Amino acid sequence: MDVISTAKAHGGVQGVYRHRSRTTDCDMTFAVFVPEHQPGEKLAVLTYLSGLTCTHQNVMDKGEFRRAAAKHRLIIVTPDTSPRGADVPDEPDNWQFGSGAGFYVDATEAPYNANYRMYSYITDELPALLAVNFPVATTRQGIFGHSMGGHGAMTIALKNPDIYRSCSAFAPIVHPARADWSRPAFEKYLGADAKAWRDYDTCLLIEDGKRFPGFLVDQGTDDQFLENGLRPELLKAACETARIPLTLNMREGYDHSYNFISTFMDDHLAWHAKRLKP
Numbered sequence: 273m274d275v276i277s278t279a280k281a282h283g284g285v286q287g288v289y290r291h292r293s294r295t296t297d298c299d300m301t302f303a304v305f306v307p308e309h310q311p312g313e314k315l316a317v318l319t320y321l322s323g324l325t326c327t328h329q330n331v332m333d334k335g336e337f338r339r340a341a342a343k344h345r346l347i348i349v350t351p352d353t354s355p356r357g358a359d360v361p362d363e364p365d366n367w368q369f370g371s372g373a374g375f376y377v378d379a380t381e382a383p384y385n386a387n388y389r390m391y392s393y394i395t396d397e398l399p400a401l402l403a404v405n406f407p408v409a410t411t412r413q414g415i416f417g418h419s420m421g422g423h424g425a426m427t428i429a430l431k432n433p434d435i436y437r438s439c440s441a442f443a444p445i446v447h448p449a450r451a452d453w454s455r456p457a458f459e460k461y462l463g464a465d466a467k468a469w470r471d472y473d474t475c476l477l478i479e480d481g482k483r484f485p486g487f488l489v490d491q492g493t494d495d496q497f498l499e500n501g502l503r504p505e506l507l508k509a510a511c512e513t514a515r516i517p518l519t520l521n522m523r524e525g526y527d528h529s530y531n532f533i534s535t536f537m538d539d540h541l542a543w544h545a546k547r548l549k550p
């Protein structure tokens with residue numbers, strides 16, 4: 273693992289790191305904020321999955337998470353959203369597919385299946401790397417994210433409730449198998465048979481019996497993607513049917529941007545901190 277940069281912030285350290293990933297078969301960059309802590313002490317870890325077009329950098333620059341992370345003593349990990357590089361297949365003019373649009377799935381279709389394995393990268397390789405290099409309490413992990421990253425966080429939590437104790441999302445894509453901006457990507461990564469997509473769709477995973485202790489979701493009412501892509505009412509219905517506790521906050525006048533995310537970031541970190549206590 274190479275250290276790209278480190279800087280002191282709120283008493284802790286914000287770092288950016290790069291490593292060769294065997295899962296995605298390319299170099300991956302990620303960022304980690306580690307609050308001030310005692311030597312030998314292990315801290316709870318919260319992974320933030322970003323949305324379409326993002327790298328690790330967007331939330332670092334605009335998410336405003338470090339003050340609350342330091343207060344609650346949470347390590348915050350912010351991975352990239354896809355594999356990248358000259359040898360990674362991509363559609364540079366398409367912001368909803370390829371670089372910046374890994375959708376947190378393990379692609380099964382060639383040529384994407386060689387690199388686009390973000391589900392395994394986030395749930396397996398990255399946590400193992402973090403456990404060796406950072407003061408992580410591996411039994412106290414949470415996950416959250418925005419939009420495509422909200423979809424990633426919720427599907428990962430539903431499939432791994434033994435690993436992740438808490439999950440929340442900002443404006444998540446709750447039913448990607450039906451949303452215009454995710455269907456083409458699912459088809460290319462997972463094939464034309466929509467049965468394979470069920471494993472990466474929050475509403476369908478719940479329909480298929482997956483469960484989680486509860487979700488916190490914030491959604492802006494002026495989000496430009498609300499009706500076509502996000503549709504929180506579908507999540508509400510799925511959670512009600514399955515009796516999964518859902519706190520869904522519809523935030524009047526907020527859009528899809530980091531202005532919205534940063535406004536409610538403290539609430540999300542407090543939600544996770546409560547559930548990630550020793």
Ligand SMILES: N[C@@H](CCC(=O)N[C@@H](CSC=O)C(=O)NCC(=O)O)C(=O)O
Nearest residue numbers: 323324325326330367418419420421530
């Ligand atoms: N280029 C797009 C808009 C892309 C966009 O809004 N991306 C969001 C995530 S959308 C869902 O996953 C984002 O977080 N952007 C980065 C940022 O720093 O704001 C368009 O043309 O509409």
